Amino acid sequence: MDKDLLKQLTLWHNKNKYEKIINKIIEIPEADRDYDLVCHLARALNNQEKYNEAIHYFISVQEQGQHDPLWHYRLGYAYYYLEQYKEAVVAFGQAVALDPEFAAGSRFLEMSRNAAGRAGNETSPIVNVEKGIKIGNDTDLSEVNKKINPFGLVAHNNGSISMILSVGKYKHHIFQARAEEGFEGNGYDWGSLAAVFLEEKMPHLVDTVRFDPEADMFAAYTHNREAILSFAIAFKEACEDDALINDLFSRAELD
Incomplete structure (x- = not known):
């Protein structure tokens, strides 16, 4: 792919x-679209919630994508x-088999x-091997998940629990208010906002709850079950209070 075009596509994605x-890539004749272009097109369709179209394009480069963990991840995203x-x-x-360190x-x-x-x-539903937790049958986690939607809780095999959010739509206007400073509403920006919330509103958990965001996902995690449950509920309540969350965000620093 042309380097200037890649730079432009990346800028638009950010x-x-x-x-x-989508419009830029569709303008390019199909025969001239390489693997990277098709994947950029399908990724953008995913982000527009046009998942069936995205799958069509991902499958069209299936042979080239077999050894690419991002290809499998983005295809899985559409299916999910x-x-x-x-x-x-x-x-x-x-x-994950291709990249065991692929956190998202x-x-x-x-x-x-x-x-x-x-x-x-x-x-089979996921089971926490160390503690035998099955999320679907865990009343506390299930109830909290209902309260914090669109955030969600995930139990991991190492005993930790994550609070996650696929970013892009929820409360995007918060980040648009500081777009000129470089905030985009990605996972890192959510991490900056959550860090201010934690430091100011729940300082007793600063050394307990950690953040591990990706570009497309916000994630907070800890091995302390009660800490992540209380953080999840409190942070979601804060997000629903526009005056409070805007005040907190005014002190967030660009990552």
């Missing part, structure tokens, strides 16, 4: 200008939001397994 990405959880489990599982892939794999278990799909 600014959530997904329609510009279409609620095709069995297919999502397979895709995210392959992404691991989180979505566990979310897909949980969702598949709740939906009655033929796959």
